[in-house]
Amino acid sequence: MRIEEHPILDFKRGREIHFYYNGKKIRAYEGETIAAALHAAGVKVLSKSLKLERQRGFFCGIGKCSSCLMKVNGVPNVRTCITLVKDGMIVEDNDMELPEKEYPKCKFEKIECDIAIVGGGPAGLSAAIEASQYADVLIVDENHQLGGQLIKQTHKFFGSKKQRAGTRGIEIAKILEEEARKNCRVLLNTGVIGYYDRGYHFLAAVNRVDGIIYEIKAKKIIFATGAQENMLVFEGNDLPGVYGAGGVQTLMNVYGVKPGERGIIIGAGNVGLILAYQLLQAGVKVACIVEALPKIGGYFVHAAKVRRCGIPIYTSHSIKKAYGNGRVEGAVIAKLDENWNFIEGSEKDIKCDFICLAVGLTPAIRLIAQTGATISFINEAGGWIALHNEYMETTKEGIYVAGDLANIEEASTAMIEGRIAGLHAANAIKQIPNFEEKIREYMEELEIFRQGYFGVRPKKAKEKIMERYYEKVGERRSS
């Protein structure tokens, strides 16, 4: 299951170690997560549903779906997809009992900063790089490395020189991290678990690896918590082997573990198309890409890349069911009519051992919702969204959003939004020379990016977000 050779990536595996899964000794490498090591060892069932005890497997791979909760060294409900495996670790099925041993004693630390940034992906890092030129910045991220979802993007980015076009996502992650680390404090393995308004902005955060609880006091907070993958309703959608497309990218491109031997992808947006190509690069077969819409949603150039490798794309098709005994063994797809109903007799049975869902993302609003910033449902933006203005500030003063949290879009636009949020937040603390000119430049860059065909939806989303923001806030706040 491990990838040894790859055209784009070098997997630098750490020291060989061993851990125990339900008493069985399993080989792993330092630097990989528990879930990745289990997958490499062929363990596909990670947990069970609470009520019906249905088996649950790997799904999102980034700590957002709870499919991989297990008991680790006696502590239940550990997200094994973002927890690094350690030598001698004891991993067991979650038994839903409270732990016998007392919760480990935690250290408490207090941190004060000008600007706290939650999430170290493209938006968060760009905000940090911008703001730290003028202010004292703290980045908090629950993962063990910075870069967000850029760390699994092996393709070259589009855009212009300014947005690092032609550079692969993995390289952009390194560039941003290096730049951000110059002037910012960084807390990794640290999840923000709560926001409190104490007359100032206050965050509670936990580093579960080192057992530290942080109390963070900040003048401004920028939330860049990204998004989570959508589920799709079909028979057998909870079989282990039905994965989120992004989860597969993480497993394969970050940890060098194949999801299976032969898969199908549901959704021909950019994520689905890119994933198909990445699977081929990892030496995994792709039977087909299935898309419910009558036309391909992602870039033509991505589609052309997978087509000339011989992968069919079935538009106006969807998945009817996944089947298999305890794991995916195949899928039935069928054609859709104009009313989105399956056409009888059009079914195709496809043998595969995994299914990837690339059916869109939903902004991860759980934290931002705690701040009291107004949340509103905007379909074009991907669902519930924190209303914000053109400076990325929400209806709650001093609370900002950027990137996918602020509308499902591209990493390129996330980086520009991060810059805008960082600049505006820093200027609100202490006036920056030429602020107007600088922020206008970023806004123009965003505007240009959203002018084409693929900018129509995000542009409409942003218009609605801002319209409702100004309805809520009343007249335009001065910058």
Next chain:
Amino acid sequence: MKRWEREGVAELEDLNLPDEEHLKKGVAIIECIQEIPCNPCVDACPTKAISMENINALPEIDYDKCVGCGKCVEVCPGLAVFLVKVVDDAALITLPYEFLPLPEEESTVKALNREGKEICDAVVKKVKKGRTTIVTIELPKEYAMEARNIKV
């Protein structure tokens, strides 16, 4: 709706094709037929043969100015540019390749069309290794506008 929108396969009528004289010289065929915000090919071109009205517009190539250097093939994030040069009855096609194993020079590989179907044998003439490896293959002239990938 065009076929490429439904199936991801471009037809010759969707492309701006060079004439015979240009093909003898060797030019870049840009198979970028949908507006996306992207323009590295414009910056990469040393003879300013590629132009775009704005970052979302389609790239336009002036085949008189194109010298077939291949800079755009290397830089295109969409892997959508191919060099084609016709020499007598043969065509040399230069394409981006991102899979392992890499082909060996002078070996015979299968040429694939835009749907990934095998169309003929091709001889590998040049391999410029990189993360995106640039491969030049030689095949019969009639496949010059069909072959867009290889199977090693």
